[in-house]
Amino acid sequence: MEIMRYTKGEKIEFYRDLDIPKDWVNETIENNPMASFKWSKYRIWIRIPQDHKDWNKEYDTPRFWVSVFEDESQIWEEDAIQVETFDSLEKVKLFITKNQK
Numbered sequence: 582m583e584i585m586r587y588t589k590g591e592k593i594e595f596y597r598d599l600d601i602p603k604d605w606v607n608e609t610i611e612n613n614p615m616a617s618f619k620w621s622k623y624r625i626w627i628r629i630p631q632d633h634k635d636w637n638k639e640y641d642t643p644r645f646w647v648s649v650f651e652d653e654s655q656i657w658e659e660d661a662i663q664v665e666t667f668d669s670l671e672k673v674k675l676f677i678t679k680n681q682k
Contacts, residue, residue, distance in 0.1 A: 583602065583603040583604070586599075586600055586601075590607055590609060591607075591609040591610055591611050591616070592609050592611070592613075592615075592616045594629060594630075595609075595615065595616035595627050595628065595629050595630070596616050596627050598630060599627070599670050600670070601618065601670075602620070602674065604620060605618040605619065605620045605625065606618060606619045606620065608624075614628075615627055615628050615646070620677065621677075621681070622649060622650045622651065623647055623648070623649055623650075623677055624647070624648040624650070624661075625645065625646075625647055625673055625677075626645065626646040626647070626648070627644060627645055627670075628642065628643075628644045628645075628646075630644065642666070643666035643667060643668055644667075644668060644669075645666065645667040645668070645669070645670060645672070645673045646664060646665070646666050646667075647664070647665045647666075647667065647673055647676060647677070648661040648663075648664050649661060649662055649663040649664070649665070649680070650662060
């Protein structure tokens with residue numbers, strides 16, 4: 582899995598510290614409370630890191646969320662068939678790798 586480190590983009594402060602797989606599509610938009618990436622039938626949500634100056638208790642939930650969809654064409658969160666939370670990007674990658682069909 583090839584990775585990259587982003588240096589610019591919407592909500593860059595949410596994922597600047599992460600090595601994101603190159604084949605994940607950055608779908609982050611400014612008015613969402615989390616950064617988001619899409620890969621296959623997965624949408625990966627990333628919260629602001631705890632050491633960021635704008636972090637507050639409102640963000641005291643797992644940093645990573647993964648929404649799983651039936652297929653790649655679904656885009657709305659209410660269509661997700663499964664939502665998982667993780668405390669590290671490595672665990673997200675492992676989950677996606679293990680659950681690929």
